Each structure stands twice: as C-alpha cells, then as structure tokens.
Amino acid sequence: MAYIYGNRYQSDLFPQSIEEYVAQDDPVRAYDVFVESLDLAKLGIVLQDVRVGNPSYNPKAMIKLLVYGCSYGVRSSRKSERACYHNVSFIWLMGGLKPDHKTIAEFRRNNKNPLKNIIKQCAELCIKLNLIEGNTLFTDGSKIRANASINNTWTKKKCEEYLVKIDERIESILNECDATDDSEQNAPSLVKLNEEFKDKQVLKSKVENIMKELQKEQRKSINSVDPECVKVHGRQGTHAGYNGQIVVDEKH
Numbered sequence: 698m699a700y701i702y703g704n705r706y707q708s709d710l711f712p713q714s715i716e717e718y719v720a721q722d723d724p725v726r727a728y729d730v731f732v733e734s735l736d737l738a739k740l741g742i743v744l745q746d747v748r749v750g751n752p753s754y755n756p757k758a759m760i761k762l763l764v765y766g767c768s769y770g771v772r773s774s775r776k777s778e779r780a781c782y783h784n785v786s787f788i789w790l791m792g793g794l795k796p797d798h799k800t801i802a803e804f805r806r807n808n809k810n811p812l813k814n815i816i817k818q819c820a821e822l823c824i825k826l827n828l829i830e831g832n833t834l835f836t837d838g839s840k841i842r843a844n845a846s847i848n849n850t851w852t853k854k855k856c857e858e859y860l861v862k863i864d865e866r867i868e869s870i871l872n873e874c875d876a877t878d879d880s881e882q883n884a885p886s887l888v889k890l891n892e893e894f895k896d897k898q899v900l901k902s903k904v905e906n907i908m909k910e911l912q913k914e915q916r917k918s919i920n921s922v923d924p925e926c927v928k929v930h931g932r933q934g935t936h937a938g939y940n941g942q943i944v945v946d947e948k949h
Contacts, residue, residue, distance in 0.1 A: 718789040724828055725786040728765045731822055732757050732815075740811040754796050759804045761790050763812060764819050774802040 712718060719725055735757070737744060742756050765787070766777050778798040780787040796804075805812065929938035 715789055715793055718785045723786065725765060725790055727823070727826055727828065728761060728768070728819070729790055731819055732761045732764065735760070735815065735818075737811075740814055742808060742811050754794060754800065754804075756804075756808075758791055758794055759796065759801070760812070760815060762787070762796070762801065763805055764816060765790055767816060768819075768823070774798040774805070777801050 737756060737760075742760075744756060762777055762781070766772070766780065769780075769787075771777050771780055775798040777787075778796065778801060781791055781795045782788075923937065926937045926939055929936055929940060931938075
C-alpha cells in the first residue's frame with residue numbers, strides 16, 4: 698500500500714498578501730470587524746496618535762489578539778506570542794505584528810476592566826452570529842497529579858499529632874543517649890589508641906607480628922581479629938568474609 702509523504706523542501710508560495718491567508722468565511726474575520734467597531738474611548742482606552750518615545754502597538758490590535766485568543770483557548774501571553782508567529786489566523790488578525798509576551802501581559806494587566814466589557818460584548822455578538830450557542834455549556838474535568846507529595850498536606854489535627862510524636866521522639870533520643878553513655882562508660886576512646894597500644898614498643902611489636910604473618914602465609918592482607926577471613930567483594934561492597942562454595946555430583 699502506498700503512503701503519502703511530506704516534503705518540507707518542496708517549493709511553495711504563500712499568497713502575496715496577508716489578507717489572503719484566511720478564507721472570506723473564516724470566523725476570525727468576525728472578531729476583526731467586531732473590535733474595529735468598538736468605541737475604545739467609551740471603554741476607557743485612550744488612543745494617542747501623537748506621543749513622545751518609542752511607538753507602542755495599536756490597542757485595537759492587542760484587543761483583537763486577546764479576545765480572539767480567549768475564544769481560541771489561548772490564555773497564556775507566551776502562547777499568544779507564539780501564535781503570532783505560527784498560527785495563520787493570528788498572523789492575519791494582527792496584520793503581521795508580533796508583540797512579545799511581556800507586552801501582551803502588560804496590556805492585559807493595564808486594561809482589565811475594558812477587556813471584561815469587550816469580551817462580554819464579543820460573546821453576545823458570537824451568539825447572534827451563531828458562532829456559539831450560548832445557552833448550553835458542557836464541562837469536563839480531569840484529575841492532574843501535582844508535583845508534590847500528599848504527605849506534605851497539613852491539617853491542624855496532623856500538626857498536633859506530629860508535635861506529640863516529635864516530643865516522644867526527642868525524649869526517646871535523649872534516653873538512648875543516656876543509655877549509650879552508660880554502656881560505653883568503660884569503653885576505649887574512639888579518637889585515642891587502646892590502652893595496650895599507648896606503649897610504642899607494644900604497638901611496634903603488634904605490627905611486626907602482622908608483617909611476619911603476611912610473609913609466612915604469602916598473603917596480601919590479613920585480618921588481626923580473624924586471620925582466616927579475606928577481603929570479599931560483593932553487592933554490599935567490600936568487607937571481611939569468606940567465599941563459601943558447595944560442590945555436588947550428578948547423583949547426589
């Protein structure tokens with residue numbers, strides 16, 4: 698069976714003007730006409746054709762982007778910015794303008810109340826033009842796992858229970874410390890040599906005997922506590938031990 702393959706190197710031409718990017722019956726044209734018919738002064742948005750400084754984007758273009766974006770399911774200013782580069786209907790609506798996400802977010806933040814009224818009027822217009830039904834809405838939901846453990850969800854009861862456990866654990870740790878000190882009262886220090894090795898001659902003699910054992914047995918190492926054990930390398934790491942082996946014949 699044959700397949701249809703794409704070819705991104707195939708030469709192709711877009712229409713010569715952005716006006717031809719969308720069909721005459723494309724719904725985006727209704728949003729364009731709607732915003733163009735708005736009286737921005739009554740909505741509290743002042744147009745300033747003469748102003749000092751760098752020119753800003755036409756407020757009507759920004760309103761078109763935000764209103765059409767809402768109808769298109771685009772809420773993020775970053776996604777709106779991306780749509781101005783990649784979505785043909787957005788490119789047509791903006792006339793090729795490509796404001797960055799910071800500009801989009803700032804315009805939305807500075808014109809919240811006018812945008813509320815505009816979006817409300819736009820919804821009423823879409824209902825009259827049969828672009829949306831307006832009287833029946835369907836909602837669906839999906840549980841999304843948060844990037845957090847449920848163990849980090851705290852309530853007053855949980856806090857009280859943990860405080861009790863913490864107090865009990867503190868008491869237990871202190872008791873363990875006392876018990877350990879009592880049991881180690883006569884034990885040697887962990888940072889000092891045992892009493893028998895304080896004498897350098899005794900320590901030297903001990904080391905010399907170990908060296909003799911190594912030479913006698915022709916071994917690379919020896920354990921002074923259990924001379925028979927060797928270094929064993931296993932899953933738990935390297936430790937002193939034995940390599941136990943069992944051999945059987947085919948009958949037994």
